[in-house]
Amino acid sequence: MISKVGVIGAGSMGTAVAQSISRRVGEVIVFGRRQEIVDSINTDNCNKRYFPGLRLNPNIHARLMGDRQGLADCEAVIIAVPSSEVRFIVNATHDELTGKFLVTVAKGLEYPSLKTMSEIIRDETGNPDIACFSGPTFADEVAYGHIAGATIGAGGDPSLRATISNLFGEFILDFSDDIRAVELCGVLKNVYAIGTGMWDSVYGNHNEHYTFLNMCYKEMCIFLRAISRDKGIFTKFCCFGDFNLTANVDKSRNRTLGLMVGKKIVKTPYLESGVTFEGSRSVKGIIELAENHSIDMPIARFVYDVLSGNNNVRESVDGVIRKAP
């Protein structure tokens, strides 16, 4: 039984996961880079920046990222920062992370390496015990204890799967031993959430929405059929569940980005907004990864073209539906 778990990232998902896991372990230490967040967690049992109304469990404490001993004392560490930060952080904390159970909840693809988060973590630490957690899990709903399903992607090691399952025992879990395929589901669904937001910024009817949604899911499944060893991945939480949650619900940052770009409310500098828009960072990589498998992804290309400012949604949205699989 693990007694002390570290969570790197004091943002929405890091805080939410800390709250869930804290009901199952002795202590959770959240590592953040802002003193005011660390203080608010330690002084008021509350992450005032992300969940001002949520009372965190008393066995959740916070430390600044530089507290190496604090991290070294943890038996398992969950990495809950934006994908663009994962390599930097894991490289910087290599000594403290080596030899531990590590779980990534980040949904992104490194460019131009086209590596997933678990592959980056393995690069930097050499750890064999790495798992990913991915599913329809809006952080605020997780933080407030609502039911959520998720897929644990982990290699075949039964002890790793048992350990991670216990940590995430508040969730309804399914499993895959193809960790890369699980992670790529999380990358793809963000891209199609942006695309569906773009589509819905032009077409507002139910038939139009679900016609496009189906085309997105078909394109996603063609890709997964080519790369996934897990032939049951299509019905797992990381795939069908998270794809639908993020493409259909305005709470999704990726879907909202698509809507805002489609309605010309934001232009490219949105990346500097500080909001974690994972799909915009990974769309180029997913297109290249597909090309490496001789797979065409017209909808992903549509998303990339519009985000790149090459054309606008109205000009290209009809074209994409003719090219979609």
Ligand SMILES: NC(=O)C1=CN([C@@H]2O[C@H](COP(=O)(O)OP(=O)(O)OC[C@H]3O[C@@H](n4cnc5c(N)ncnc54)[C@H](O)[C@@H]3O)[C@@H](O)[C@H]2O)C=CC1
């Ligand atoms: N928010 C959600 O509903 C869900 C998010 N995720 C994934 O979790 C990952 C994290 O996203 P969110 O928590 O939503 O983002 P967020 O923007 O809410 O929080 C990110 C946190 O990471 C911190 N951070 C960034 N760089 C850092 C560094 N170098 N050192 C220490 N801390 C650093 C930021 O200060 C911020 O507090 C993403 O890959 C996202 O796709 C997964 C499932 C649900």
Ligand SMILES: O=C(CO)COP(=O)(O)O
């Ligand atoms: O991954 C998520 C829910 O599972 C969060 O989605 P967004 O990043 O689009 O908000």
